[in-house]
Amino acid sequence: MRLLKELKYCANAKEAKTISQQIQRLWSQSGSETIDLLMTWAEQGISAENYGLALDYLDTAIALSPTYAEAWSRRAWIHIQLSDFKLAMLDLHHALQLEPRNYIAFFELGIVMEATERPELAIKAYETALTFYPQMQQVQNRIDTLLSKDFDQNI
Template identity: 35%
Template sequence: MSSSLILVIALSASVTGAPSLLAADTAPASATSELTTPKQRLDALFADLKRERDPEKAREISDRIRVEWQDSGSASVNLLMQWATKALEADRKATALDIFDQVIYLSPQYVEGWNQRATLHYRMGNYRKSMSDINQVLAIEPRHFGALAGMASILTAAGKDELALRAWEQFLEIYPADRQAQEQLGNLEEKFAGNRT
């Protein structure tokens, strides 16, 4: 429920003298605001993502998850990540790689440091290094759907279709409404069905 709708209901409740309506409508908002730790917020978002069947709404939830992942909890690490992003925008991959190395050294449990370095290794064609970083991402956050998609892409490129299929299945366990993942899984399943006949 939007905050403006809650405000309208609150104002109408005070005018009509219906405090029970106000209490009922503000209860979910206060329950959500009690999710103060990043883990609690992520757990709630992942539960929502798993239930959501509408692709657009699911994308909004996945974007909120990405925002949660981006915050390292350290101003220094967040600044380094901004510098790495600027280096990538300027096509200075080696500089960005050095910065990601520093991020991982300073904050080895920060999942996006590993994930962004994995993505950069992938873009540079360093698939083995990318896969190593993806494994670190999944050790820290097994629900990291972005890392699972990267893993599936690398496995497909390497001709390891059965393992890629499993990675897409894991992805869809976490993020069932993603159409691209559904397509990728469908293509692999068709390929296996064709091989069996």
């Protein structure tokens, strides 16, 4: 994908964010009007923090289209919000098998690793995300925070 290459080598953070948004729009295209509608409803549920409803829509989307990586990734995000890290890991595993360049899923994996007190694995996940999107400020901030905690503990 040309956009992923552009994202990787883009030195301007604002321009990189625009490219990332284009990539995410492409990844969100399921090819099915039904799945797209379910995803829209799921996003509305997520925005309203109605995670149960959003999970219902995502469960249906995954049942109808198990090879649609974005549904797995979005469902993982809900599980993270609900602190259900085991289910988040399972969904991230599926998402990354289907789309191994999904830097958002690697970011989410880093969050799970942090939450389960595995900072070294969190850093690895974050660094993997940065190989695709080096300008991703959230990821850079998380790595800096983890490294400063490690530094503080070693003093």
